[in-house]
Every structure is written in C-alpha cells, then in structure tokens.
Amino acid sequence: MALDLRKQQVLEAIVECHIETAEPVSSRSIARKYNLGVSPATIRNEMADLEEIGLIRQPHTSAGRVPSQRGYRYYVDKLMKKTELTPREEKLIRAIFAKKVKVLADIIQCTLKAVTELTDYLVFLSGPYFENDVLKKIKIIQLMPGKALLVVMAETGWVHSKAIDLSSDITVDDLAYIELVLNHYFQGLTFKQITRTVLKDVYNELIKYRKTINHILEILEVVLQEEVKENLYLGGTNKILKQPEYSDVEEVRNLMNFIEREENLRMILQDADPYRVTVKIGEEIKSEQATKYSAVTAVYNAGGNIVGTLGLLGPMRMDYARAMTVVEHITRVLSEALSGEKVY
Amino acid sequence: MALDLRKQQVLEAIVECHIETAEPVSSRSIARKYNLGVSPATIRNEMADLEEIGLIRQPHTSAGRVPSQRGYRYYVDKLMKKTELTPREEKLIRAIFAKKVKVLADIIQCTLKAVTELTDYLVFLSGPYFENDVLKKIKIIQLMPGKALLVVMAETGWVHSKAIDLSSDITVDDLAYIELVLNHYFQGLTFKQITRTVLKDVYNELIKYRKTINHILEILEVVLQEEVKENLYLGGTNKILKQPEYSDVEEVRNLMNFIEREENLRMILQDADPYRVTVKIGEEIKSEQATKYSAVTAVYNAGGNIVGTLGLLGPMRMDYARAMTVVEHITRVLSEALSGEKVY
DNA sequence: CTTTAGCACTCATTTGATAGGAGTGCTAAT
DNA sequence: ATTAGCACTCCTATCAAATGAGTGCTAAAG
Incomplete structure (x- = not known):
C-alpha cells in the first residue's frame, strides 16, 4: 500500500x-x-x-x-513524527521521582502520578514481579519464644521477611533443622519453580514438625507469591473523562466495564514488545469491548531483567506520538529507579 | 419539630x-x-x-x-427502619473473606470487593494505622557481610522487618551496640512519638557510626511511617455510575474531582463516631463540592484498638438503611479478620 | 374541622416541522 | 491534473405546539 x-x-x-x-x-x-x-x-x-x-x-x-x-x-x-518532552515536563518527572527513600509501593504511585500528570489517558502497570529470581537462602530467626522471622534472600539481592508465630515448644535447634531442610530443597530454584514444585515434598520430609512446618510453608508461599504475583495498578480514571469521547455516559460505562476486568488490562500488557514501545489500535487489542480503544505499552526492568509493563489506554483518537514518548520516558525513569539505587 | x-x-x-x-x-x-x-x-x-x-x-x-x-x-x-442482609449476602461476604492466608493488602482488597458487591456506592477506607502502637524491641540481625535485617517489634505483636545494606566494615558487635542504643532510646515509645521525637538525638549518640546509622535510621523511619501512615483505599468508581444521578457527565466529573482530592475523603473519615455508624448528609460533609452527596462511615478495629474507618459515598438520595447495614456489617467482619487470626 | 372531588393552572418534556449549514461528489471549465 | 461551482445529503439547532404529570385552590361532603 x-x-x-x-x-x-x-x-x-x-x-x-x-x-x-x-x-x-x-x-x-x-x-x-x-x-x-x-x-x-x-x-x-x-x-x-x-x-x-x-x-x-x-x-x-x-x-x-x-x-x-x-x-x-x-x-x-x-x-508520525516523534515528539519530545519539554524541559518543564522532564523536570516535573524528576521531581515526582525524587523521593528520598524508595519503597516499592511508593515508586509505583510515583509512576502513576507522573503519567497522569503528563497525559489524560488511563495508566496501568503490572507491578514488578520476579518469578525468575533465584532463591539464595532461607533463614528462620527466632525473635522470642513463639515468634520467629522467616527471611527469604534472592540472588538479585532482594530480601523478603515476614514474622511467623510458632508453637512455643519449638526449639532453636528445631528451627535450624527446618531451615536446613528448606534450603536443601529450595536453594538455587527460581521462585516460580518453588511455588510449582509441590511444597508438599518438603512437608513430608519434615512431617514430625507437622504443625510448625505447615505454618512456615504457608508463610513462605505468601512471601513467594508476593514476589511472583504480577500486581496490577491503575490510575487516571478521572483524567480520561476529559476526553470528549467520554462526554457520553454510555461510553464511560463501557470503558469502566472494560477496565474493571483485570484480565483485559493484563492481556494488553502481556504481549508488549520487550525492545520497543508497542501500539495496539482498536481491534488489535483482541477484545470485542475494546474496538474503540487504543493502547500504548512498554516494558520496564530492574537490574537488567524485565519485571513489568506500563500501559496507556485511551480512545483510538489517541495522541500516539505523545503517548509513546511518555510511556518510553517513564519506563526508562522507572527502570532507573528500580535498578540504580536499592529499593526496599 | x-x-x-x-x-x-x-x-x-x-x-x-x-x-x-x-x-x-x-x-x-x-x-x-x-x-x-x-x-x-x-x-x-x-x-x-x-x-x-x-x-x-x-x-x-x-x-x-x-x-x-x-x-x-x-x-x-x-x-428509617433497620434492614438486614439476606443470608445469601452474608454468605457472599464470608466467601470473599474466606481466604486462607491473610495479608493486610489482601484483606483491604476483600473489603473493597465485598462492599462494591453489596452496594453501588463509592467505598473508601483509611488503612489500618498503628500510631499508638508501642515499640517493644528493635533488632538488627546480620544476614551476610554488608546486609542486615532491621526488625521492629510492637507490643501488639506486629512485627515489621526490612533489609538494610551496610558498609562491609561494620561488625556484628557494632550492630549490637547500635541496636542497644536504639532500644534504649525508643523502647516503650509509641510509633508516633518516635517519628516526632527527633531521630537526631540518636544520631548524635551514634555519631561514630555516622554512615551506617544514617542509613538505619532512614529505614527505621520508613518502617515506622508504614505503620503510622493512614493509607487511603478507594473502590467502586464504576459501580457509582449506575446511580441515575450520574447519567450526566458533568455530575460524574464533579464527583471524580471530589474524590480525587484525598483530603476530602480523609475529612469524611476523620470524624466518624467510634461507637456507631455515622451518617453525613449533604452540607453536613463540610465541603462545598459535596453538598449533593452523603456519606456513611464506621470505624473498624484490630485487637480492640480503632485502626481505621470505612466509608461509603453516594448521592444524597442514598439508601441509608442499606448503606448503614452494609458498613456496619463489613466493619465488623473486617475487625474480626484483623483481630481474630494473626494477619501478616 | 377534616377530607376530598373537581378543575384550572403551571411547567417540564416530547414531538414535529423547518431552516440552516457544513461538507461532499460530480461536472464542466481551466 | 486541478478547481470552481453547484446540487445534494444529512446532521443539528430552533421553535411552536401538544402532551401530560402534578399541584393548589375551592367548594362541597362527611
């Protein structure tokens, strides 16, 4: 053509x-x-x-x-010609991300905020997930009788810890043994593998600690799931109302219905090209409800690994140049925030 | 009258x-x-x-x-006559809250979900906060050279822990000393007091660990802030569109504008009566933007302490009986979920 | 003194007809 | 190949009239 x-x-x-x-x-x-x-x-x-x-x-x-x-x-x-952010806008982004202490949840909030400041589209991102992270070491540290800390350390340097309650007849030696067995089984596996290889193998090995181990495994699962789970965050729902297409309530309802179902957004994020900004127009989003929408997505990474995807959703009459620039820029900043300094 | x-x-x-x-x-x-x-x-x-x-x-x-x-x-x-939830609805609530492992974030999600299932109003809640929690003990546990775990234990039994990076010349003895000093200063204080009493007092005491202590205090602050911060969660934005008053986009925009400013919602939650469900009608919500809205709120607690508030926001033509029943019921279930079993 | 039937009156909403206007497609001239 | 000109289409704004829901008032009945 x-x-x-x-x-x-x-x-x-x-x-x-x-x-x-x-x-x-x-x-x-x-x-x-x-x-x-x-x-x-x-x-x-x-x-x-x-x-x-x-x-x-x-x-x-x-x-x-x-x-x-x-x-x-x-x-x-x-x-389409590429656009650039104005210096003002770049400054704005830097200001938003310039928080001193970096908690993951905060960074995600910053991201949502930054994008909603820069565009009038819906923003959504799949939270960082680390299913391919390799487990380096598990530690169980007793804090006081009946209370211990389960610590999971990953090769990437991420450390997760959660408190666990124990029946008070568990001794430090018991914990040491449990720790040993857990490490024996899980060390070197990715988080994904661990949750998949039935945790029950371990359960059998440690059958004599029945009650305790049950609990520990439960917590371990929570910790791992938190890492693996691809959380979905959404913002800009009010900004999108500025778009003239949504001066009809029926359209608003449609849109809300669409974004209400998380799987719709996940699907859009799923097949983002890892190397460039992805644009999906109308039916290219494989959803009957989304034939009037367009989406712009890009992945972001932490320490070189792709850990999530950022997306914009708007009417097909989207300012693609603008959207692509913003998505590209923010994913870069986000990647830096996640990689550069340590994030707690 | x-x-x-x-x-x-x-x-x-x-x-x-x-x-x-x-x-x-x-x-x-x-x-x-x-x-x-x-x-x-x-x-x-x-x-x-x-x-x-x-x-x-x-x-x-x-x-x-x-x-x-x-x-x-x-x-x-x-x-107004009190209404009751149907057995079906009660069952629904139980089903939603019947997750096995309880992470705080999940519980909040469940709450939002439950309420949006039961009503077509906006739901919002201030997340559990524990500013009056008393610090029982701080522990600093070395995980490996250059990496340690900061553990904060509260009287209520809540345990928070975060990883910290250390310069590698810090010895275990150093950490023990720092731990000692921190406990000396902070033990027995409420979280609120700690963040307010200048953390710098401690800084001076530990001046010789300058760099390390800097970092530790920073993390400590993050942990405490997480406890103290009254997070705000919001749901039901799409459900509210079902209300006929919002078939006019202008009305929708007004509403969105109102809820966009967190302080508006916080203010509504703020003066909830701790002993009964609170209803604010129109101008009773002290906001010019909210003269057409009504809000129904109730507090929830964890282990006997009030830790947050749940609210519904809708048009003045709200089904008050229904809203009050739902809010009352859910705050009760929520309190149980937070108090009964341990929440991680 | 209270209640109610009846009726006139008000006013938002719906309907239909009309005029206006924006924009195209086609044709013929340049 | 381009374009001026014009007929044609069809959306939209406007206005008047019709509709009808609902009230307020009055006068009669209980």
Missing part, C-alpha cells in the same frame, strides 16, 4: 487534526491549516481515494473524514 | 419512594403505593405543610416532591 506523497500528507493532516479536535476533518479545514498548495476540491479527491483504500471513513454523507483503524496504523507506522 | 403521625408517614413515603426511583414523588403515587387511607388531595395538603417546614421541596411547580437535606436527616434519625 504505497501512497503518493500528497495522499500521505492528507492522511497525516486528517489524523493529526482529528486527534486534536475529535471532530471529523473536512477538506476545507485541511486546505486552510496545512499548506498543501491545493484546493479543497483536490483534497476531496484524495480523500475519496483514501476512503476507498480503507484508511479513512465518513461518519455520514455530509460529514468530514475520520481515520479508520488502519488509517491510524498507517500513521503510526509511517507518518 | 414534632410531626404528627401522618406527616411522618408521608415524609417516609416520599423519602423511600425517591430513594427507589430517583424521581420526584407525587401525591398520587403515595396514595397508590402506601395505604394511608387518605386521598391524594389530603396528602397534597400534608406535603404543602412539610414543604413549609423545609423537609421537602419541589424542583418546579408542576413536579412532585423531593426530600431536602433536612428531610433526609429527619428520616435517618426518626423514621
């Missing part, structure tokens, strides 16, 4: 104008705004051609043109 | 009918639905009286009546 230069210019004009105004774009307005050196009539002819190829469509006979899904795709792939 | 019985019946009818239909209530519809044994004309007379007292109003001349803020207040205080 090679378009001649002028058709490209017209398509670009239509897409950009429509992104800006949310209204169908007329031949006259293009002639006025963009200096193509031709009259509206000529543009109309080009438009008729573009419509025939299926890159734009007419909401009704006497209306201007609107890009079709394929039109947006063509625009994103071939015509 | 003593109303005779029939006026009360009429007011009750108007409120309940309006809560149900969201429409102005006419004299005829009351005569039809409620068997007051009088004609619409009589009811009209009563209505005129009620309007004069300011308990109901007329949106326009040829419309039915709508309860005023004071009308709702009268209804809630004097007329």
Whole structure:
C-alpha cells in the first residue's frame, strides 16, 4: 500500500487534526491549516481515494473524514513524527521521582502520578514481579519464644521477611533443622519453580514438625507469591473523562466495564514488545469491548531483567506520538529507579 | 419539630419512594403505593405543610416532591427502619473473606470487593494505622557481610522487618551496640512519638557510626511511617455510575474531582463516631463540592484498638438503611479478620 | 374541622416541522 | 491534473405546539 506523497500528507493532516479536535476533518479545514498548495476540491479527491483504500471513513454523507483503524496504523507506522518532552515536563518527572527513600509501593504511585500528570489517558502497570529470581537462602530467626522471622534472600539481592508465630515448644535447634531442610530443597530454584514444585515434598520430609512446618510453608508461599504475583495498578480514571469521547455516559460505562476486568488490562500488557514501545489500535487489542480503544505499552526492568509493563489506554483518537514518548520516558525513569539505587 | 403521625408517614413515603426511583414523588403515587387511607388531595395538603417546614421541596411547580437535606436527616434519625442482609449476602461476604492466608493488602482488597458487591456506592477506607502502637524491641540481625535485617517489634505483636545494606566494615558487635542504643532510646515509645521525637538525638549518640546509622535510621523511619501512615483505599468508581444521578457527565466529573482530592475523603473519615455508624448528609460533609452527596462511615478495629474507618459515598438520595447495614456489617467482619487470626 | 372531588393552572418534556449549514461528489471549465 | 461551482445529503439547532404529570385552590361532603 504505497501512497503518493500528497495522499500521505492528507492522511497525516486528517489524523493529526482529528486527534486534536475529535471532530471529523473536512477538506476545507485541511486546505486552510496545512499548506498543501491545493484546493479543497483536490483534497476531496484524495480523500475519496483514501476512503476507498480503507484508511479513512465518513461518519455520514455530509460529514468530514475520520481515520479508520488502519488509517491510524498507517500513521503510526509511517507518518508520525516523534515528539519530545519539554524541559518543564522532564523536570516535573524528576521531581515526582525524587523521593528520598524508595519503597516499592511508593515508586509505583510515583509512576502513576507522573503519567497522569503528563497525559489524560488511563495508566496501568503490572507491578514488578520476579518469578525468575533465584532463591539464595532461607533463614528462620527466632525473635522470642513463639515468634520467629522467616527471611527469604534472592540472588538479585532482594530480601523478603515476614514474622511467623510458632508453637512455643519449638526449639532453636528445631528451627535450624527446618531451615536446613528448606534450603536443601529450595536453594538455587527460581521462585516460580518453588511455588510449582509441590511444597508438599518438603512437608513430608519434615512431617514430625507437622504443625510448625505447615505454618512456615504457608508463610513462605505468601512471601513467594508476593514476589511472583504480577500486581496490577491503575490510575487516571478521572483524567480520561476529559476526553470528549467520554462526554457520553454510555461510553464511560463501557470503558469502566472494560477496565474493571483485570484480565483485559493484563492481556494488553502481556504481549508488549520487550525492545520497543508497542501500539495496539482498536481491534488489535483482541477484545470485542475494546474496538474503540487504543493502547500504548512498554516494558520496564530492574537490574537488567524485565519485571513489568506500563500501559496507556485511551480512545483510538489517541495522541500516539505523545503517548509513546511518555510511556518510553517513564519506563526508562522507572527502570532507573528500580535498578540504580536499592529499593526496599 | 414534632410531626404528627401522618406527616411522618408521608415524609417516609416520599423519602423511600425517591430513594427507589430517583424521581420526584407525587401525591398520587403515595396514595397508590402506601395505604394511608387518605386521598391524594389530603396528602397534597400534608406535603404543602412539610414543604413549609423545609423537609421537602419541589424542583418546579408542576413536579412532585423531593426530600431536602433536612428531610433526609429527619428520616435517618426518626423514621428509617433497620434492614438486614439476606443470608445469601452474608454468605457472599464470608466467601470473599474466606481466604486462607491473610495479608493486610489482601484483606483491604476483600473489603473493597465485598462492599462494591453489596452496594453501588463509592467505598473508601483509611488503612489500618498503628500510631499508638508501642515499640517493644528493635533488632538488627546480620544476614551476610554488608546486609542486615532491621526488625521492629510492637507490643501488639506486629512485627515489621526490612533489609538494610551496610558498609562491609561494620561488625556484628557494632550492630549490637547500635541496636542497644536504639532500644534504649525508643523502647516503650509509641510509633508516633518516635517519628516526632527527633531521630537526631540518636544520631548524635551514634555519631561514630555516622554512615551506617544514617542509613538505619532512614529505614527505621520508613518502617515506622508504614505503620503510622493512614493509607487511603478507594473502590467502586464504576459501580457509582449506575446511580441515575450520574447519567450526566458533568455530575460524574464533579464527583471524580471530589474524590480525587484525598483530603476530602480523609475529612469524611476523620470524624466518624467510634461507637456507631455515622451518617453525613449533604452540607453536613463540610465541603462545598459535596453538598449533593452523603456519606456513611464506621470505624473498624484490630485487637480492640480503632485502626481505621470505612466509608461509603453516594448521592444524597442514598439508601441509608442499606448503606448503614452494609458498613456496619463489613466493619465488623473486617475487625474480626484483623483481630481474630494473626494477619501478616 | 377534616377530607376530598373537581378543575384550572403551571411547567417540564416530547414531538414535529423547518431552516440552516457544513461538507461532499460530480461536472464542466481551466 | 486541478478547481470552481453547484446540487445534494444529512446532521443539528430552533421553535411552536401538544402532551401530560402534578399541584393548589375551592367548594362541597362527611
């Protein structure tokens, strides 16, 4: 589908104008705004051609043109120019991320905040998960009679700990033994493997500590799950209402319904390209409910490993250039925040 | 403001009918639905009286009546009958809370879920906070050279721990000494006191560990803050759209704007009565933006201490009986979940 | 004195017709 | 190949009239 230069210019004009105004774009307005050196009539002819190829469509006979899904795709792939953040905006991002002490939850909040400041789309991200992290060592440290601390140390340096209650007849020696067995079984495995290889193997080995081990394994599972679980965070629900497409409540409801089901968002995040910003337009999001939406996603990493994905969701009439820039920039900052200094 | 019985019946009818239909209530519809044994004309007379007292109003001349803020207040205080959850609903709640392993974050999620299942209002709660918890003991446990675990134990039995990185020239003895000093300073104080009494006192005492102590205090602060911080959680944003008042996007925007500012919600939660379910109607929520909303709140506790508040926010035409029942029930279940078994 | 039937009156809402206007497609001229 | 011109389409805004729900008032009945 090679378009001649002028058709490209017209398509670009239509897409950009429509992104800006949310209204169908007329031949006259293009002639006025963009200096193509031709009259509206000529543009109309080009438009008729573009419509025939299926890159734009007419909401009704006497209306201007609107890009079709394929039109947006063509625009994103071939015509769109990269934008940059303004220095002001970069500063804003730095300010948001410039918290002194870094707790994971805070970083995620910062991310949501930063993106909602920069765009009027829905933001969502799958929280860092470390299912491929390798378990280095488990420690069970008694704090006082009947109370101990379960410590899980990963190769990456992450340390997780949780308190456990013990029946008071468990001795320090018992704990040492349990620790030994747990390490014997789990050391060197990834978190994913541990949760999958039935924890019951260990259970049998330590059958004489029945009650205690039950409890410990339970806690261990919680700790591991916390690492492995790909949490989903969402923000910008109020910002999205600024988009004119959502001045109709029915549309708002649709959207809310869509994002309410976590699996929808997970699916969008799932097949993000690890090497570049991914754009999904309309039906490219494989969901019947999402045919009117577009999503822009990119992965972020911690210490070189991909640990999660950040996404924007908005109407198909999304400012793709802007969205891509923001997503790219924020995932980079986020990766830095997660990798550079230690995050607790 | 003593109303005779029939006026009360009429007011009750108007409120309940309006809560149900969201429409102005006419004299005829009351005569039809409620068997007051009088004609619409009589009811009209009563209505005129009620309007004069300011308990109901007329949106326009040829419309039915709508309860005023004071009308709702009268209804809630004097007329409303308590409702009960159905066995089905109770079962639903139990099912939602019946997770085996209890992580705090999960419990909060369950709470939000349960309430959104049971009502179509906004739910929000201030997360458990323990600023009055007393610090029992601090432990610093070395995990490996350059890495240690900071453990904070509270009188209530809650244990918090975080990993800390140390410069590798710190010995176990150093850590023991630091631990000693920290305990000396902080033992027996509430978390709130600790964060307020300048941590710098300790800093001076331990000046020779300068770098290390800096870091440890930083982490300690994070741990304490996590305890003290009254996190705010919000849910039901999509459910609220079911309310007919929000079929106008402008209304939705208003509402979103209101809930976007955390302090608004915090303020509502703040002055919840610790002994009973609190109802705030319209302007009783001291916010110009919230004159059309009502809120129902109740506190919940953990181990006998009040640790947070749960709230519902909806249009003034809220089903108060229902909302109060749900809030009361859920805070009870939540308190049980937080108190009964250990929560990790 | 209270209740109520009856009726006039009000006013939001719906309906339908009309005018206006934006935008296109086509044709013929450049 | 381009474009001016014009007919045509169809959305949208506007206005008047019709509709109807609901009230307030009055006068009669209980």
